[in-house]
Amino acid sequence: MTRRWVDxxxxxxxxxxxxxxxxxxxxxxxxxxxxxxxxxxxELLASGAFWKHxxxxxxxxxxACLVALxxxxxxxxxxxxxxxxxxxxxxxxxxxYSIPKITLYPLILLLFGLGLSAKVAFGAIHGIFPVAIFTMxxxxxxxxxHLKTARVLRLSAWQTxxxxxxxxxxxxxxxxxxxxxxxxxxxxxxxxLFASTSGIGYSLVRAMDTHQVVEIMALTxxxxxxxxxxxxxxxxxxxxxx
Amino acid sequence: MRAETHAELRGATRVFPPREGQGEVHAxxxxxxxxxxxxxxxxxxxxxxxxxxxxELLAGLQQPTAGTVAFEGRPVGNEPPDGIGVVFQEDxxxxxxxxxxxxxxxxxxxxxxxxxxxxxxxxxxAFMGLLDFSRAHPAQLSGxxxxxxxxxxxxxxxxxxxxxxxxxxxxxxQTRLLMGDELLRLWRETGATVLLITHALDEAAMLSDRVGxxxxxxxxxxxxxxxxxxxxxxxxxxxxxxxxxxxGRLWDLLREESIKALGGR
Amino acid sequence: MSRAASVRWLRVALIAGVVLALEALCRAGLVSRHTLIAxxxxxxxxxxxxxxxxxxxxxxxxxxxxxxxxxxxIVAGFAIGAAVHALPRLRRALDPLFSAYYAVxxxxxxxxxxxxxxxxxxxxxxxxxxxxVVAMIINTLIGLDRVPLxxxxxxxxxxxxxxxxxxxxxxxxxxxxxxxxxxxxxxxSVIGVVAAEFILATAGVxxxxxxxxxxxxxxxxxxxxxxxxxxxxxxxxMLHAWEQRLHRRWGRA
Numbered sequence: 001m002t003r004r005w006v007d008x009x010x011x012x013x014x015x016x017x018x019x020x021x022x023x024x025x026x027x028x029x030x031x032x033x034x035x036x037x038x039x040x041x042x043e044l045l046a047s048g049a050f051w052k053h054x055x056x057x058x059x060x061x062x063x064a065c066l067v068a069l070x071x072x073x074x075x076x077x078x079x080x081x082x083x084x085x086x087x088x089x090x091x092x093x094x095x096x097y098s099i100p101k102i103t104l105y106p107l108i109l110l111l112f113g114l115g116l117s118a119k120v121a122f123g124a125i126h127g128i129f130p131v132a133i134f135t136m137x138x139x140x141x142x143x144x145x146h147l148k149t150a151r152v153l154r155l156s157a158w159q160t161x162x163x164x165x166x167x168x169x170x171x172x173x174x175x176x177x178x179x180x181x182x183x184x185x186x187x188x189x190x191x192x193l194f195a196s197t198s199g200i201g202y203s204l205v206r207a208m209d210t211h212q213v214v215e216i217m218a219l220t221x222x223x224x225x226x227x228x229x230x231x232x233x234x235x236x237x238x239x240x241x242x
Numbered sequence: 243m244r245a246e247t248h249a250e251l252r253g254a255t256r257v258f259p260p261r262e263g264q265g266e267v268h269a270x271x272x273x274x275x276x277x278x279x280x281x282x283x284x285x286x287x288x289x290x291x292x293x294x295x296x297x298e299l300l301a302g303l304q305q306p307t308a309g310t311v312a313f314e315g316r317p318v319g320n321e322p323p324d325g326i327g328v329v330f331q332e333d334x335x336x337x338x339x340x341x342x343x344x345x346x347x348x349x350x351x352x353x354x355x356x357x358x359x360x361x362x363x364x365x366x367x368a369f370m371g372l373l374d375f376s377r378a379h380p381a382q383l384s385g386x387x388x389x390x391x392x393x394x395x396x397x398x399x400x401x402x403x404x405x406x407x408x409x410x411x412x413x414x415x416q417t418r419l420l421m422g423d424e425l426l427r428l429w430r431e432t433g434a435t436v437l438l439i440t441h442a443l444d445e446a447a448m449l450s451d452r453v454g455x456x457x458x459x460x461x462x463x464x465x466x467x468x469x470x471x472x473x474x475x476x477x478x479x480x481x482x483x484x485x486x487x488x489x490g491r492l493w494d495l496l497r498e499e500s501i502k503a504l505g506g507r
Numbered sequence: 508m509s510r511a512a513s514v515r516w517l518r519v520a521l522i523a524g525v526v527l528a529l530e531a532l533c534r535a536g537l538v539s540r541h542t543l544i545a546x547x548x549x550x551x552x553x554x555x556x557x558x559x560x561x562x563x564x565x566x567x568x569x570x571x572x573x574x575x576x577x578x579x580x581i582v583a584g585f586a587i588g589a590a591v592h593a594l595p596r597l598r599r600a601l602d603p604l605f606s607a608y609y610a611v612x613x614x615x616x617x618x619x620x621x622x623x624x625x626x627x628x629x630x631x632x633x634x635x636x637x638x639x640v641v642a643m644i645i646n647t648l649i650g651l652d653r654v655p656l657x658x659x660x661x662x663x664x665x666x667x668x669x670x671x672x673x674x675x676x677x678x679x680x681x682x683x684x685x686x687x688x689x690x691x692x693x694x695x696s697v698i699g700v701v702a703a704e705f706i707l708a709t710a711g712v713x714x715x716x717x718x719x720x721x722x723x724x725x726x727x728x729x730x731x732x733x734x735x736x737x738x739x740x741x742x743x744x745m746l747h748a749w750e751q752r753l754h755r756r757w758g759r760a
Contacts, residue, residue, distance in 0.1 A: 007596055084517070110541065338682070379758075
């Protein structure tokens with residue numbers, strides 16, 4: 001276990017070194033130094049204004065997750081159980097997943113206006129597909145022999161679902177939820193970039209417009225740190241499920 | 243006439259170093275084994291006794307923690323020496339190549355010229371009854387045929403020592419018996435030394451000149467039986483009374499060890 | 508009718524149904540023309556736009572950038588993935604970072620890229636490649652993981668050596684998963700390039716969409732959005748067909 005932490009520290013050190021070198025090469029109009037970025041990040045974490053923005057984003061993200069994960073799960077479970085529907089939908093879902101949803105961005109803005117609902121919508125349409133796809137595959141991949149065993153043990157449909165299907169599909173579903181989490185965050189942030197007057201995404205846009213390099217990098221760093229931590233936590237959870 | 247030692251293990255031991263959550267695992271040994279040139283030697287033993295590890299030590303795929311491994315008088319280093327062929331338990335055929343290209347693979351990598359390659363591949367495929375399937379891909383063949391592809395691929399390189407790790411494990415009994423016959427034919431025609439790992443006592447008894455019986459983990463040889471069969475044998479020796487005696491003796495030796503391996507008393 | 512055929516028909520019917528519903532919604536005036544236009548109008552507008560050649564230059568620009576970005580993502584993604592795969596400790600440390608990568612809108616770093624690379628195709632390509640490369644890295648790692656041990660051992664017994672083992676055994680064995688990675692790299696590279704063009708707005712399809720959006724020219728905007736979607740789906744379809752063919756011919760390795 002300690003070895004893992006040592007590796008992370010080594011990696012962080014290597015990354016910081018690389019960053020510093022790039023900074024020296026690119027100059028302060030293109031990049032911010034690690035020191036300046038981290039200092040600014042610290043300032044942000046201590047400032048009330050930042051947390052207000054974070055709460056904005058967090059609310060939108062939370063709602064988007066709720067919508068994406070629950071509808072994704074529902075859709076995936078239904079398609080996993082109903083063979084025919086699943087087969088019909090499989091390539092459609094795949095295509096929808098790979099469509100650059102940013103192309104739908106203007107449509108979302110026009111449909112939902114500027115504000116919270118647009119952010120939630122944009123986040124949700126990103127997250128719903130991986131969750132549905134992974135869930136569907138997880139359920140379809142339950143080995144038939146497990147289902148036969150359930151029948152021989154004369155389990156009811158509910159018992160079968162609860163004690164055979166879900167555990168068997170749990171690993172895939174967990175993976176889907178993890179991916180869904182990440183892309184929903186991305187969608188919410190993108191939604192904020194242009195559709196909002198507050199939130200982290202909005203702060204980013206403002207920093208971009210005024211070309212405040214340190215601000216951009218500090219915010220991006222914080223976002224990345226949050227996403228990485230959340231992902232590690234979800235990965236650990238996922239490994240336990242396996 | 244004293245038989246020539248083709249490959250040998252002396253005091254070979256394999257211990258796996260401790261890992262996250264596990265202590266060290268004493269998988270094998272110490273083991274002494276001297277394979278005579280041209281013999282057919284089987285290794286039987288309970289599950290987990292380290293049979294596969296023994297094979298991999300001989301092949302140079304793993305290094306012994308203690309003891310020595312030698313092939314043709316020279317120590318085996320950390321890579322498989324020239325002249326050894328291995329057939330694994332899992333299907334190792336390359337799914338992206340046709341049967342022909344699979345079998346020709348080793349020859350082409352070794353720089354054997356095209357005409358010679360063509361000749362050897364054709365002969366091997368004919369020998370294994372796969373000529374009609376030269377253009378098929380392994381995915382289109384049954385498990386038994388895929389194993390035959392792997393055997394053919396090993397054959398064409400004309401190895402002097404052939405190591406087989408439970409190659410027929412995934413096949414049904416009838417196919418196994420027939421494959422056993424083919425293996426014997428191969429052995430006779432090539433004059434190679436063969437080491438076969440198997441958990442099937444009848445298979446070991448039927449095919450081998452000698453059978454080594456291993457104990458439960460950490461595996462050591464409890465005994466080595468000589469069967470005394472003629473070189474020209476085939477699967478029909480199963481009907482001979484001596485066959486029953488050999489398998490009976492093997493089970494006598496093995497029964498206790500198998501119970502140990504299962505964790506019982 | 509065979510099952511495969513009925514599945515295909517149902518799918519076509521489903522898609523047709525959705526398109527027709529949209530068409531009806533728009534024609535009936537239930538959705539404002541400033542929000543959404545009917546699919547038929549979109550298609551018509553696109554056809555006219557393409558015929559007029561007004562966007563030909565932009566399309567070519569975007570195509571070139573996308574192609575370069577895709578190529579860069581795939582090649583760099585595989586190289587980095589293979590390198591990281593060879594260093595298990597490094598890989599374990601990097602794993603959560605790779606998964607987290609797509610949670611952050613990395614194109615906010617875009618203005619910084621411009622300062623570094625200047626305004627022009629290079630920045631756009633860099634953006635597209637940056638977006639697509641991690642998907643390829645992840646799939647390279649998974650693909651190399653899935654090479655069956657028996658194949659690796661066979662390569663050692665045949666004394667192939669590191670480079671030949673990678674080229675002749677590991678790469679082909681990992682190919683189906685690599686193609687999945689390529690599909691993702693394509694999608695993400697397109698997003699990266701078009702989004703960058705959207706923001707930078709000097710040339711390319713992205714720029715055209717941005718202008719059309721600002722001018723409330725929904726016809727042009729949707730026509731171009733349709734173009735991108737169709738292009739991605741075609742590419743995706745081709746890669747998908749290749750992936751399916753590999754799975755059929757080679758079986759599940």
